Amino acid sequence: MDIIEIKNLSHRFSDGTLGLDQINLRIEAGAFVVLAGANGSGKTTLIRHLNGLLQPSVGCVKVDGVSVQKDPMRARRLVGMMFQDADSQIVGETVYADVAFGPENLQLDQDQIRKRVASALKVVGMTAFADQRPHLLSGGEKRRLSIAGILVMEPKVIVCDEPFTSLDYPGVRQVLKQIVALHQAGHTIVVITHDLEKVLAHCDRLIIMQKGKIVRDGLPGEIVADMETFGVRAPCAFQLGMEVRSWLN
Amino acid sequence: MAELTSVSFHPGTSVLHRLDVRFKILFLIMISFSSIGGGFIGLGLLSALLTAVILHSRPPLKSGFKEFRFFLILLLLILIARMLTTPGAVLIEINAITITRQGMLSGLLICWRLLIIAMFGFLFLFSTPSGQIKAAVEWFLRPFGFIPAKHIATMMGLIVRFIPVILNQAKETAEAQRARCLENRKNPLYRITRLSIPLIRRTFEQADRLIVAMEARGYSENRSDPTLNANRIDWIALLILIGMSVWIMII
Numbered sequence: 001m002d003i004i005e006i007k008n009l010s011h012r013f014s015d016g017t018l019g020l021d022q023i024n025l026r027i028e029a030g031a032f033v034v035l036a037g038a039n040g041s042g043k044t045t046l047i048r049h050l051n052g053l054l055q056p057s058v059g060c061v062k063v064d065g066v067s068v069q070k071d072p073m074r075a076r077r078l079v080g081m082m083f084q085d086a087d088s089q090i091v092g093e094t095v096y097a098d099v100a101f102g103p104e105n106l107q108l109d110q111d112q113i114r115k116r117v118a119s120a121l122k123v124v125g126m127t128a129f130a131d132q133r134p135h136l137l138s139g140g141e142k143r144r145l146s147i148a149g150i151l152v153m154e155p156k157v158i159v160c161d162e163p164f165t166s167l168d169y170p171g172v173r174q175v176l177k178q179i180v181a182l183h184q185a186g187h188t189i190v191v192i193t194h195d196l197e198k199v200l201a202h203c204d205r206l207i208i209m210q211k212g213k214i215v216r217d218g219l220p221g222e223i224v225a226d227m228e229t230f231g232v233r234a235p236c237a238f239q240l241g242m243e244v245r246s247w248l249n
Numbered sequence: 250m251a252e253l254t255s256v257s258f259h260p261g262t263s264v265l266h267r268l269d270v271r272f273k274i275l276f277l278i279m280i281s282f283s284s285i286g287g288g289f290i291g292l293g294l295l296s297a298l299l300t301a302v303i304l305h306s307r308p309p310l311k312s313g314f315k316e317f318r319f320f321l322i323l324l325l326l327i328l329i330a331r332m333l334t335t336p337g338a339v340l341i342e343i344n345a346i347t348i349t350r351q352g353m354l355s356g357l358l359i360c361w362r363l364l365i366i367a368m369f370g371f372l373f374l375f376s377t378p379s380g381q382i383k384a385a386v387e388w389f390l391r392p393f394g395f396i397p398a399k400h401i402a403t404m405m406g407l408i409v410r411f412i413p414v415i416l417n418q419a420k421e422t423a424e425a426q427r428a429r430c431l432e433n434r435k436n437p438l439y440r441i442t443r444l445s446i447p448l449i450r451r452t453f454e455q456a457d458r459l460i461v462a463m464e465a466r467g468y469s470e471n472r473s474d475p476t477l478n479a480n481r482i483d484w485i486a487l488l489i490l491i492g493m494s495v496w497i498m499i500i
Contacts, residue, residue, distance in 0.1 A: 051465055076467045083465075088458035091410070091466070093258040093378045104380075105467040110476055131260045149466065 003029040003157055003188050004050060009059035011045055011212075019045040021212040023059070027205075029156065032189045034199055034220070037209035038231030043192045044084075046209070047159050050190075051079040064156060077106065080150030084162040086142035087135070095121070095137075095145060096130040102153040120152040124178060140171030147178055157188040164198050172198055176247055197235045200224070201246040208232060220244075255312040256371060257413035258378045263306035264482065265372060270381040271388060272483040273373055276490050280369050283494040284362045291497035292361050298493070299368055308375045316416060320367060324360040331356030379409040384474035399470040411456070418451050419444070 004027040011020040020042050027033055037043050048054040049061045052072030061068045068075040083089045092098030099120055103113045121127045124144040129137065134145055143163060150158055160179060164172045180202050183189045191199050200206070206223050208216040210230045216223045224238050237244045260266075265273075284295055303310065314321075337351030383406030390398035422444060434440055 048461075053461055053465055073467055076465060081465045083458070083462055085458060088455060089462040091459070091463055092380075093410075094260050097378060097380060101463075101468075102466040104473040105469060107471060107473050109473065113473060133258075133260065153466070 001029050002026040003064055005060075005062040005065075006046075006049070007060045007062075009046075009049060009056050009061060011049065011054060012057045019212055020049075020056075023212075023214055025207070025214065025217075027157075027188060027190065029188055030183075030186060031205055032183045032203045033191070033205045033207060034196065034203040035190060035192045035207045035209065036194055036196060036227070036232045038194065041209040041231070042212040043209055044161055045212070047081070047161060047190065047192060050157070050159060051075045051081060053081075077153050078155050079157045079159060080153055080155035082143070082146045082150060082158070082160040082163055084165055086139070086146050089146050089149070090134045090142070092134065094130070095126060095132050095134050095148075098134050098145060099148045099152050102149060106153070116152045116154075117148075120148040123151055123181075124148045138171065139167045140174040143167065143171070143175045144178060147175075147182070151182075155187070157190065158182055159190045159192070161192045162194075163191060164193065164195060173247055176202070180248065194232055196220075196224075196227075196232065197237075197244070198247050200235055200244045255309040256316050256374055256416055259308065259375050261306065261376065263376070264486075265302060265306040265376040267480075267482065268376075268486060269477055269479045269483045270377050270385040271477060272479065272487055273377060274382075274385055274389070276486065277369055277373055279490050279494045281366050283497040284365045287362075287497040288500065289358065289361075290500055292358070292365060294493065294497060295365050296361075299365060299372075302372060303368075306372065306376060308372060313371055317367065317371075324363060327363075328356040328360050331359060374409065374412070378475075379406045381475050381477070382406055382409050384477055387474065388477060403470050411452075414455055414459075415448075415452050418455065419448050422448050422451065 004025070006023050006025040009020055009023040009025075010018070013019050023046060035043050035046070045054060049056060049068065050063060052068045052075050055069060063075045063078050066074060090098055091101045096117055099117045100113050103116050108116070117130075118127070121130060124147050126141065126144055126148060129141065129145075134142065137145060147158075158179075163175050163179065167175065176198060179189060179191065179199075183202070189203075191203070193199060196206075200220050203220055206216070206218065206220040207214055208223060208227055208230050215230055216227070224234050224244075227234055235244045268276075280295060283291060287295065332348045332352040333346065335349050335352030335355055337349035339347055340350045340353060341348040383402045386405050387398045387402035390396050390401060426440075426443060431440060431443060434443075
């Protein structure tokens with residue numbers, strides 16, 4: 001079953017620039033998809049249509065069979081989004097308050113909020129951080145906090161926009177481990193990155209975008225050979241004729 | 250690890266942290282009025298209360314004073330202006346400049362009042378999450394049907410949320426400019442212009458990113474606010490504050 005259906009989607013910005021050009025895309029529930037492309041290729045613009053942060057100029061986006069335009073709040077609950085800049089995603093003054101932000105918006109009662117927050121913090125291993133100020137966390141911990149803030153909404157799809165930016169090696173491993181665990185728990189994962197080295201070993205589908213269009217879509221092994229044509233560096237292991245290995249091993 | 254501005258909420262377990270936010274707002278109003286109406290003895294009493302609260306709740310005073318340095322300069326200017334312009338018994342006279350005793354006393358009184366109000370405001374922000382402030386504002390405005398309480402409360406909550414963001418941006422921008430030897434330029438107008446333009450731009454960009462992130466998590470005016478509970482300690486504190494305010498106003 002397709003959890004995401006995008007039909008003939010185009011998006012034109014207010015200055016007239018064409019951000020997306022007739023995108024057609026279906027993502028199966030439980031898939032692990034990597035969306036790659038050079039800067040300005042339209043990756044972020046595309047994923048912002050998945051929960052109604054941007055509205056299509058033409059076309060339609062459906063999440064779990066329902067149009068995002070018709071019910072954006074449902075789409076925001078089903079599609080959790082982790083942004084590139086973890087700091088600007090932090091809303092609460094404590095880790096607990098930040099994770100509770102989403103359920104408060106769903107107008108849940110305080111008991112339910114407490115339960116959900118405790119469960120989400122446990123999943124990302126941050127229960128002990130509940131009373132800390134989020135801005136004082138390390139880069140990897142901030143990303144895990146973002147994941148907890150998404151999980152607490154009980155989404156089906158988790159979209160990560162450049163989740164490894166400015167993280168050190170342990171930070172990358174922490175976040176990657178979390179993303180892989182979420183995929184194994186049954187979530188559909190969409191990771192946006194132009195740094196395929198870190199995530200390619202775990203994905204089952206690779207999509208490459210260029211100038212607002214999907215130019216390649218398929219198994220990573222089939223596409224990786226000509227991805228440099230589209231401004232995406234092929235993983236080092238591939239260039240050396242080796243298998244791309246997981247960063248978690 | 251980020252260094253955070255001290256003018257923001259710091260989690261804690263002090264009495265100040267445990268007080269109901271509605272009472273804290275009332276206390277802030279009462280202290281402000283008593284401070285404005287009080288003389289030196291009243292201000293002394295309020296300062297003693299301030300010291301006790303600071304010693305108990307332990308806010309980051311050192312970095313707090315660093316954030317307040319421009320406010321302290323403003324107080325100094327007020328004091329100088331008062332000393333030079335208030336007529337009265339001459340204390341010091343150098344050429345055409347005359348400092349009067351009355352001017353000095355009235356300047357000190359005004360500065361002391363403003364400092365007390367600012368410090369209690371700092372303690373309020375230090376001990377209260379913005380979500381609670383929003384909930385309290387909404388609670389206070391609820392009886393006035395014609396006022397859009399939720400709208401105003403949301404705006405106030407966001408403003409409080411944004412104070413540390415803006416101060417952090419200012420600090421980062423100033424550091425980046427110092428790294429490029431801005432201090433060699435002695436013209437303050439040039440320095441303020443160079444600081445304020447990128448600061449305003451970055452603040453708007455940051456606000457934009459924050460809004461998108463909040464929207465992605467389903468933010469709206471209608472949300473579950475924190476539960477506000479008045480306890481015995483709030484009522485005891487209210488009685489003490491009322492007694493103190495009345496006494497200050499009388500003397």
